[in-house]
Amino acid sequence: MGILEVKGVGKRFGGLQALGNVNLSVAENTVHAIIGPNGAGKSTLLNCLVGKLIPDTGSVTFQGESVLGRKPHEINQMGISRVFQTPEIFGDLTVFENVMIPCFAKRDGAFRMHAYESVKDEVEIREKARLILDDVNMLEKRDMIAASLSRGDKRRLEMAMCLVQEPKLLLLDEPTAGMARADTNNTIDLLKHIKATRDITMAIIEHDMHVVFSLAERITVLAQGTPLVEDTPENIKGHPKVKEAYLGETQA
Amino acid sequence: MSKNILTRRGLMRTGAAAGAGLAMPTIFTGQVWSAAHSGYTNAPQGSTVTLGFNVPQTGPYADEGADELLAQQLAVEHLNGEGDGGCLNTFSSKALKGNGILGKKVQYVTGDTQTKSDAARASAKSMIEKDGAIMINGGSSSGVAVAVQGLCQEAGVIFMAGLTHANDTTGKDRKANGFRHFFNAYMSGAALAPVLAKEMGSDRRAYHLTADYNWGWTQEESIVASTEALGWETVNTVKTPLASTDFSSYITPVLNSGADVLVLNHYGGNMVNSLSNAIQFDLLSKQVNGKDFKIVVPLYSELMAAGAGENIKGVLGSMNYNWQLDNEGSKQFVKSFGEKYGKPPSNSAQTCYAQVLLYADACERAGTFNPCGVAEALEGFEFDGLGNGKTLYRAEDHQCFKDVLVVRGAENPTSAYDTLEIVEITPVDQVMYAPDHPMFGGAEAKLGECNPGA
Amino acid sequence: MDAFILQILNGLDKGSAYALIALGLTLIFGTLGVVNFAHGALFMIGAFCAVFLQRILSLSFLTVDETRTDFLGNPMKVETPYVVDWFGPELGNAIIDWSVPLAILFAIPVMVFVGFVMERGLIKHFYKRPHADQILVTFGLAIVLQEIIKYFYGANPIPTPAPRALAGAFDIGTVIGFDANTIIYPYWRMIYFAFSLIIIGGVFGFLRYTTFGMVVRAGMADRETVGMLGIDIDRRFTLMFGIAAAVAGLAGVMYTPINPPNYHMGMDFLVLSFVVVVVGGMGSLPGAVLAGFLLGILESFASTSWATSALPGINQIIIYLVAIIVLLTRPRGLMGRKGVMEE
């Protein structure tokens, strides 16, 4: 039984069947990639996992608990963090403040004024933030305003913001979209480093096969809203159905 | 724009007493040094005395405020012996000599009430605290008048109200330091009623549209009382929000209500729009209960008449003063005002002019600027020659009693200035009431003690 | 029943003004993404186009009439308008009488020009600025415009009546089978309603059936994409601003016989028109029109005696109450699109 279980999930938008009967199981401590041609329903699936969309049918459970009907912030508290296609960071704040916010959020996410919190607590939080910035190699940029960072650095920062929460599952939505090859390789290295240094499960949605085959331990191929195949990278590489799906796309 | 060569050159603020670090506590600030020595707020020093003219300069009543300001400037000129002397020539009291007040040259400061009670108090305070004004004059709404009157009472200066028509100003909100020359809603009702009976008969059915705030309510109350006393029936009284611009949804119910008279207890922009809307619906050409439909606007002003244009033809209302009044004071005032500004004065201009002269005269007669002395001189003062004919400043509530004009929109005006014609001059006896009249706060309404400030 | 029909008519009539103003506001917001607080001022300037034309047509020369005296007892100076002198009293007075309808022709070029100048001179520089800045600068502009008008025309309302032939009211009741004198409605208000329908229809038709309109609609949906197609969307948007200004201006011109215009009439309508736009849904043209008429009708019914006796003061707050209820039940107004103005 995987850490994330998706069973029979379907979602319609008006007349369009975006997802139809998706079954997926992500095993703990693996890197699981979800690939597929444009319009295959990858993003819709991801949005169903984080509570932005509610599927019409099926169930999604995380560590045995259903995530359906919960709000994004509640799902996050269960231990799921998300990295967006375009890095979503607090552009007006400094890098350090960006990382401090998830620290304050902690696991319970309860509302606190945090205005006169005990000093000990604050020292702890700052230390934690410092460590994670060090981990993603951003420590010297800690006082920069986040919006002024390069694309690659914004991605690093976003990762740091997710990681500082020590999530059990990290969802990555095309983490290298729009990046130059060098930045892409850096990101791959970063993800490998992350995977190597902690117990974490990753689910990656990706277009770039280079990224997928560098990282993934298992791959699910989506086409027209349904899973086509699920297998190891080696087996996926030469799979005829996969070729067909992608070729079909290029011919259209 | 007009200006006055003599005053503008001479207008320099009096120097404060020189001397280092002299500190003294007072309750109300202003020219404290003299306060400590004379026993009242802002006692004039040196050779000048400062009056504060607080009128709306922005907002919908800005034009009315501008007119009041012109009249006040004219009054200052006359007090200082400039120009043709105006009503100093006709005023029954001969205390004023045209040499300022008590020998001190009169100068003035101005403020903008914005027709908001908050802003009006702020500008009055500024004139009292910063400029050392000894009295505040003017304004064009009852809310402002009551608010500023309260302030002047606390500050210890005299308040001479401008245009304020609600009963409350000299009713439940009367103050020892406040004085009103303008007439009020009760007087409008009392003056209009006999004319209405004469023109329309005594078995009319009236429908009231009333601006939904304090002045509107007292106006409606007064008119309803005096018309019902005639035998009229009140079909309905409907409150309209002050912010209304289109009154069609209030006018249409009148059509089939069985009423044959529409009373518009509105003022300013409300009145211009509600009357225009009523005319659009052809109310005046209707026949109801076998009678011609009529519209009544209890409180008229020249600016409203100008705004409503031809729609006022044949519509009855009341006024405090009209330049067409034929008496010595009025003729003199119209001549002075008209020659200087090229137009006849409005009724709010006349009130403000008269108030300045009355204040100055009271100072002369009292021999002091002390508000308590001035108030005493004004209380029970009978005078003539300021345009309204014989007038009494009643001691009990500081309300002026004089004849009230009933006017009607002229059918064939010859110029922009005679769009209203005087129908009747209701003698003062008919609009008299007891100081403890229930519409004026009853027996509980008290002036309180005169407050000189320091 | 007659009272009901009358209030529906009142509502449609009020709604016409709301819908026209909201339509222009939405055009500007939808195409340019600018929150224009000066839109009420455009309405007011339109109204003063009528005042201006009336004054121009009434320009007079003075002759002294010795037989009459003015208020000071001097011989009276009689004003004779030039048009009366040129065209004779009959035609001349008729021209002055018809100054409001004539002002429509006059106002269109003036308002388009004002719109152009506003967009090119000021608004253009604010496309990329936060909405708060747009609100502030257009609010400042609104104050400046109305103070300029006040400087020249004073604060008092100025009567600008409808032509005599169109004054008075029509007895609709007799036509549809009611007693005489039960349902009468002023001609000019009916004209205003018809006029607003024509303008609304014209704007929708223009957007629907012209290529220009199609590009603009595409631009409203997705500005960047249309820009990428190599279409100079900016110039079209400038013209759109001119059209929106003209719509507001015409609404103002036609409104003058209903209520005499004054310098702050724009501010009186400003808050209300924003409420209308938001209730309709930011950026939705049909929404703006629908909400305009809806709120007009609700306002009319709320001011009836039975409504105010059931709920005292309901006529004061109905518009706001409806706005709150609509926004809480339909998050983006009646017909709003997702994601517009929510950041």
Place this chain on the structure above:
Amino acid sequence: MLGLSSKDTALLIIVALLALLAPVLLNPFPEASAMAQFNAGYPDLMQRFVIYGIFAIGFNILFGLTGYLSFGHAAFLGVGSYAAVWMFKLLSYNVVPAILLSVVVAGLFSVLIGYISLRRSGIYFSILTLAFAQMSFALAYSVLSNPKFNLTNGETGLQVYTDDPQIFHRAGLPDLPHFFGLSMRSTYTVDMGGWSFDFNAGYYLCAIILLVAFYMSIRIFNSPFGIMLRAIKSNQQRLNYTGLNSRPYTLAAFVISGMYAGLAGGLLAAMDPLAGAERMQWTASGEVVLMTILGGAGTLIGPILGAGFIKYFENIFSKINDNVLHQWFSFMPDGAEDFLVAIVHPFVGKGWHLTLGILFMLVVIFLPGGLVEGGQRIGRFVFRRNNRKGGGLEPDAKAKQPAE
């Protein structure tokens, strides 16, 4: 000091000095000089500067930090004023219970309105707050002042009458708002040479409260709570995916700023015991928006500057009439004098709205960050001239260091 960074401490000290010395600083011109017209150091205006400063500081906590633009904050100011005057009417003229109650009532009122309005964001939030405020105004102006249930006294404004209960009022206490016997209107006037300075008790009460309010605002800005609020403005989506529900934070900010507004309203009533309904009108709400943006939204000192700017215009420029103009230019030859007066005339006195409108536009067009940015630009200009060789300045925003 006081848990502030050295930069913020310096700012607080500067504001404290400005506030305490305002009676002197605002009266730079001798009484008798023509320029005395521009003096602003009289108690009423100084009180207004400070009170509207508090109002704008509070508004800035909501708008400057979270980016939620409320168009209805005047309602809280008005409610605060009404609460304070009712305390005067029922208890006594002592300002302490009045101010406390005004804060509490405004707080409760803002919980109610905030809870509903914050269900929406962007312009929908703005219109909801506007709608609530306009409703409050309409109710206060007429409906709630009917003779049967007179809560607000309508257009005249709520005021204290001699027949009010005032159960704790004792003989010997001033018949005006007072702080345990010290009348808010008592003033020490110091005459020095041609100058005259008013040191007013009410002003100093307001100034001390302003300093406390300002200190709390600095604390909020720098606290983790403040960072959280800025995060809401910056990227609400990310905040949600960070496991935080933003609603309690926005509501807290809304209520805090509503309480600031109530405090300002209570102080207004304490300085001048009258509460007018116009205080709640949308134009009054718009005014605080203008103050905040004009001064610099999201900055600490900006709102105070903006408030001072607008109130100065309202009270000083509106009083310059033609008479005063002629007096200023009287040294010129007659023709030139009349010409100058004619030029200046439309912009002062009854034309003060025009000047204010033009200045709004100029500030927004050329100083997007408000007056604070103007100050920074001047500072940078001077700094650059002194350090030609020293390379460029770092962007100002970078200077915001987390306090450690």
